[in-house]
Amino acid sequence: AATTLMGMIKLIPVIFMRAMFPVFSRASTREDGSLHKAYQKSFTYLLILGLAISVGTFLTAERIVPIVFGDGFGAAVPALRILAWVPLVGFVGYANGNLLIAMGREKFFMVSEGLFAVVYAVLAFLLVPAFGYVGASYAMLGPTVIGFVFYSALCHRRLGLALPWKRALAAAAAAGLMAACVYYSLRIGINLFAVTLLIGPLVYGAALYLLRVLSREDLTLLRQALRL
Secondary structure (H helix, E strand, O other): OHHHHHHHHOHHHHHHHHHHHHHHHHHOOOOOOHHHHHHHHHHHHHHHHHHHHHHHHHHHHHHHHHHHHOHHHOOHHHHHHHHOOHHHHHHHHHHHHHHHHHOOOHHHHHHHHHHHHHHHHHHHHHHHHHHHHHHHHHHHHHHHHHHHHHHHHHHHHHOOOOOOHHHHHHHHHHHHHHHHHHHHHHHOOOOHHHHHHHHHHHHHHHHHHHOOOOOHHHHHHHHHHHHO
8 A cells, every 4th residue: 555655656756757858868968067957956856846745745644544545554554654755765866867868878777776676675585574564665765765875976976066965954944844834733633635735835835945945946947837
């Protein structure tokens, strides 16, 4: 059940990068810095989105599972709370992978992904007998975290870019504020859908803007995307 929910959520970065890959491909042949900008924007947007989904899923897992699957799936909640952090470290992987492919490094990407699959298999072999499906959840999260660090550092280095530590910390602060609002809103009995679809996004978006994680240019691009 938890894996099914995560599979549905992963459609978000897949759709986003299907739209962005042609931009990456065209920009990779230019020397005007357009590839740097396209990658930075994609990395930032996916990191921000993944962070919000991870925090929100972790906080509401106990309520989401019964709504989607019914009362008999309560045992899926611990697994979902572990897998909830996959979007945080996994969404940007789609930007990293598509960048490597656009730069002609698809063979390297294939081999490295194969090695991460081996890591997952080893972790599953070690953890599942002792911890069951919870161990399988940790086995899935582990290689995703390692891949996030490895590919992000590699892609930024290949483009000569510094890792966006300040922006990431500011986004984490915005997510913390959103988490507090979501937690206390649910505690006082506000409807789950109102919290997740209205209160949480509004607080997160406002915090991102005030902390300068999102600029006016980003908001303009968002408005253009919504019109499309």
